[in-house]
Amino acid sequence: MRVLIICLCWLGLLGCSEPVLAKSSASIAVLQYHHIGDDTPRVTSVTADELAQHIEWLQEHDFDIVSITDALQLLQQPSPATAKLAVLTIDDGWKNVYQNGLPVFKKYQVPFTVFVNPRLMREAPNLYMNWQQLRELQQYGATIANHTNSHDHLTWRRTDESESQWQQRIRADILDAQQEIDEALGAQPKLLAYPYGEYDPAVEAIVEEAGFVAFAQHSGAWNRFSNSAAIPRFPASAQYADLRTLATKINSLALPVTHITPASMVLKHDQSTPSFSVTLDHTDDFNPAQMNCFAGSSTLRPSWQGNTFTVELSQPLPIGRSRVNCTVASKSQPQRFYWYSQPFARADKNGRWPD
Ligand SMILES: [Zn+2]
Secondary structure (H helix, E strand, O other), X not given: OHHHHXXXXXXXXXXXXXXXXXXXXXXXXXXEEOEEOOOOOHHHEEOHHHHHHHHHHHHHOOOEEOOHHHHHHHHXXXXXXXXXXXXXXXXXXXXXXXXHHHXXXXXXXXOOEEEEOHHHHHHOOOOEOXXXXXXXXXXXXXXXXXXXXXXXXXXXXXXXXXXXXXXXXXXXXXXXXXXXXXXXXXXXXXXXXXXXXXXXXXXXXXXXXXXXXXXXXXXXXXXXXXXXXXXXXXXXXXXXXXXXXXXXHHOOEOOOEEEEEOOOOEEOOOOOOOEEEEEEOOOOOOOHHHOEEEEOOEEEOOEEEOOEEEEEOOOOOOOEEEEEEEEEEOOOOOOOEEEEEEEEEEOOOOOOOOO
16 A cells, blocks of 8 residues: 555655655665574574564564565656665575465565475475465465576586586576476466576576566665666575664665676686776765775775776685675665675686585
């Protein structure tokens, strides 16, 4: 209902007092979960109580929790930057989502999306939800979406594989999973979550050509400027489940990003101190001089040239996935921050990194 009110406010059909900013766009916080339980690896888990606390916090703070398809529609129309929107997503389709999560979602009557790996469901039926359970989730109002068949690192090319063989393998990994989901549950929206949140321009091209909207796991809010082949999500499990810090992220705003260099998050082993540049559509709602970026324990000041900021890392990045987060306060909503996250995956000498 709040979504409808927001739209009517924008169209001037209701006498709303909410300020509406030129060039503004709603920001959506997408939260990412895995296990829901207290007997699973803590690093990828929230308890059912923690999940309930997150939903209660969102509802108490007037966030609309919407489905991904509703979010996509919202972002196609003008909406005020003051909108408070959140999406709940769960990767992997563990059985504990059915056992421990579904009762919580039902209690609070909120939508959520589960990204599943059909081949892994077949290979380890004791670990993953089965189709009947997913059908029950679907009947409740959950969206069941694609996490590939294999849960492989999509950007990794095999040593004996040509680029076109790699493309064929990745395309099949995504499309075969989608076919199995559609056959079991009826045609589903083409939504993908990259395993480990990893992608590169060639992966994005496959995804875009196949008509998918894809989610990664670098942090940051989602707005109409976001790359629809790499939508950020805030991890919300384990140490990230703490609402004292999670609240700041949920409240964050997305920058109007139009271009990012380098295009790939993947770094060769010797690219230990990369730099990156981000071009924005405008900087109207914050003071660029106040932006700070955080890489490991170091704080970095970006350099600005027009609407483009560049960050040069001084400390070497570790092998594996890492993120550089940049934040700056909003002028119009002083209690909210813009949040941009640059993901990296630095390879070891063999071109690989840990899960
Ligand atoms: Zn996963």
